[in-house]
Amino acid sequence: MNDVLDTAWVLVALPLAGALLLLTWGKESDRFGHWIGTAASAASFVWGAVLFVALAGRDADDRSVTTTLFTWFDVGRVRVDMALTYDQLSALFVLLITGVGTLIHVYSIGYMADDPRRRRFFAFLNLFVAAMLTLVLAADYLVLFLGWEGVGLASYLLIGFWQHKPSAAAAAQKAFVMNRVGDLGMVIAIALMLAHLGTTDIARVATGVPALSDGVVTGLGLLLLLGACGKSAQVPLQAWLLDAMEGPTPVSALIHAATMVTAGVYLIVRSAAIYDASEAARLAVVAVGLVTLLAGAAIGCAKDDIKKALAGSTMSQIGYMTLAAGLGPAGYAFAIFHLVTHGFFKANMFLGAGSVMHGTGDDVDMRHYGALRTAMPVTFFTFAAGYLAIIGFPGLSGFWSKDKIIETAFGFNVWVGLGTLLGAGVTAFYMTRLMAMTFLGRKRWREGVHPHESPAVMTVPLVVLAALSVLGGVMLLGHWITDWLAPVVGEAHHEELPVPAIVLTLSVLVVVAAGVALAWATYGRREVAADAPTDREVGWWTRAARHELYGNAVNDALVVRPTGQLVRGVTAFDKHVVAGAVSGLAGLFRDASQGLGRLQTGFVRSYALVLFGGAAALAAALLAVTIA
């Protein structure tokens, strides 16, 4: 069948070709390389839109098209096809990735204008887009893993893009290593699938799940969750995300806010069949989501670095999504809904932060900002749109998406619901704090810094993303998003709520208003010190949040130091015992060899004697064997 939807591979091929072209073309492409990169991404978006329209024009039960491009490998019982599935879920992701991706490409043209390695930056961005599209289009867990590792590679390359900064190099390494831990979970999960089902095809795994024992299904769920934790910076593998802010800001916006870090949520939703079959795995997902939601929010409250505050917020918002995904069919669609709206408003705010940094000479400390609304009006208004969206101002995208998650959480369990409610309040607090410290109040600019608005190539993407942040909620109109996704993730059946939904919505608004008011009282009305109070001057809770709830210390104590000890031990063992044995053995052989050499006298008479002796021994041995 010659179907337009069979051409989903074009989506991947375009940015991949862009990446290869930019990486292999010489210096002469420095002048226009960024346009190639942007065009590749934009073309992919246009094609994605065409396919989306084609998909929407079909019957609801005919909206999943799997295309096998070729057989990746075929060994014995295992056969893996390079196959892509274009369905409702991946279609949404394609639009998000290529759409936001293209805007960020455009923005980067201005942001990276002075960087001598801009062409390479665009090559990596294209590589990322191609890998991310592979991830969401994959019809097989192994193909998905290919994209999964591809985005990991792109993320590594881009976090460490300013490799001359040791902090950037270290952050890239940290992200890579921590992601490895999660990836191991995925690898084992894939191996489990192969062992028990003999396939890694997502659809066939889904149909094979009922035949598996509970233990295996739960194991699969937990292992995939481990993978999701690594990629999506969920507790306990969260520590890399804040360091990843060392990368250029467009990277933080695209990879570490809008798309890649949500891959974990995608994985869980895509593996719905596995989670539906295991309550224990779902519960673990909910627990991880809830803990991360609160931890991220707490970190966001204490950071003075605008990007790290936003990174904490990202952790927290992904926590919401993970939690929603853990709620089963009731939550999958809302997890994706929040994922998309978050993609809009968080990319918007990261790019806004980048614009602020661009205007203030790459300063990231919010204590050096203040009163930027007049100097950077476009940035201010667009950022304000993102701000209102994330705190859940009525009518804006974040309001709809977060409200639905909180509602579903209450339907699942009151305490989980209260946790999400508290999170909403804290979100309002830290975002208001960020807003107040950056754009309002008194000027605390450093000497010689003259904040100015960014060029149009940067502000236009901001305006577009701000519009999307405001309007993203339309996807919920007439339950469009839940109906659209229902064939993939299953029908949502409504849980009985402890109180009417409107009461919940109102209480969310009250909590959010309280958070805003508290932050305003602390940071808006009062003067913000240009120098941060030292650790001694703040309470233990601030200290803890500043130190990212001691995530690094925990990693250090639990993993790094024991591993270091182990390595030292192994090295010592290797040096003293193994190497000793080896060189001892080698010495033994050397001595034996020299002994043999001495037997080789060079005298033909002694050779003849050896020959004679050998003949006698051989004859004796033969006879001895027979007689015995």
Place this chain on the structure above:
Amino acid sequence: MNEIPAPVLEWDLIAPLMVLGAVAVVGVLLEAFVPRGPRFVVQASVAIGGVVAALGTTIWTATRTDVLDGDVLARGQVAAEGALSVDGPSLFTWGLLLVLALLSMLLFAERRLGGGLSAFTGRAADAPGSSGEAEATRHRLEHTEVFPLALFALLGMMLFAASTDLLMMFVALEVLSLPLYVLCGLARRRRLLSQEAALKYFLLGAFSSAFFLYGVALVYGYAGGFGLAEVADAVASRTQERPLLLAGVALLAVGLLFKVGAVPFHSWTPDVYQGAPTPVTAFMAAGTKAAAVVALARVLLVAFGGAEWDWQPAFWAVAALTMLVGAVGSIAQGDVKRMLAYSSIAHAGFILVGVVGATGGDGITSVSSALFYLTAYGVATIGAFAVVMLVRDASGESTDLDTWTGLGRRAPWLAGAFALFMLSFAGIPLTAGFIGKWGVFSAAWAGGLWPLVVLGVLVSAVAAFFYVRVVLTMFFDEPRPDGPLLAVPGAMTTVVVTVAAVATVALGVMPGPVLDLAQQAGAFVR
């Protein structure tokens, strides 16, 4: 009057031998009649042409052999009144010997390296260092008899591998040995060493031949015949006088194991390999071993196959000792040619592991595994010695391993090829040596010799040590300022090194066709 009936010869079956013998005789005539100027070129061309013709005839003969009915796969038939067996293993060995000889003849014919003169002395009768020698060099004399001599040796090897009669086998042994003794003494450089090697080889070879002959006599006394088939029948039917038989087996084995280079009959190997002209060493190391292994396997499996349980334990010990001594001995060697000599001893041990497994049946058999190993070992050996010919200093080849340090920096392709041969010797996957080792070990495993296989694998590790050490020396040490000159390789040597390297990789990556050929050769025909 009684007429002596004329023997019936199957000319079509023994055509390769006839062609080669005829060309060798023509070579002798050429020596007498062709003037000195063009003689070298004519002799080399005739020898190479003769080998190619014999190779073509062998292939022609091989296509005409029929698969025999029976439990085990076998093809071909006994010919020449029961003296020769033109069977699968014989034909494979002939083909292998001819290919190896072809490569060796190219090395024999190489004249670019020694300033336009071959690797052989100008006038062997002159005392080393005498004025006569200087005069011979001044007149650019060359011994062109080396070509017919090598062809006779080759004929002997082919006969040796195909003999099904102990007397025939003895004749073949002498035909192959005598020309080699002479060839060993003909080096142009370091003539004293060369002559010493030749004399040692001759004395010890004669000594071992005597053992072989005594063994023949004892076995005749037991079986009442020389044919391997007759001996096999006697072994199967007679249960008395076992000691006579076993003493005969032991003495026969001495002569064969001497040619194989197995411990404790190996003492000659390092000295002779080092002293002989390098092309001769290459020819002898690759060819003699192939012929002797096949002959040994034929004697053990055909004639004494019925007494397997009696001789196997002693041969296990020989195989084990050979591997060990070869591998351990090479560690302390500082001379490349001596190192290669010990390495060839170790390889003899690995091949013996496969042979004494005495495995028949459907899988990889003792014979086919040995045949493949000989192929892998043969090409890598000739290639390695060809490289040795190219690394020279003012006094000829620079075989001191110390002078090879950093060779990889100065001649990456050449050192790369040598490294490849070393890795193949070590049995690293994707080289021919790996498949060879895998073959002999699995044949021995199938024969129930797992302790020998375990030992073999361990010894392989020891052996890998010094092969890898050579690679390290060449590539990871700084070149010495007084390092050897690298002779510009002549076309001949380049061809040999290239062919050997390509074959080593091809047999490692795609062993299928040759392995298949070795397996299709089937069992010995008696």
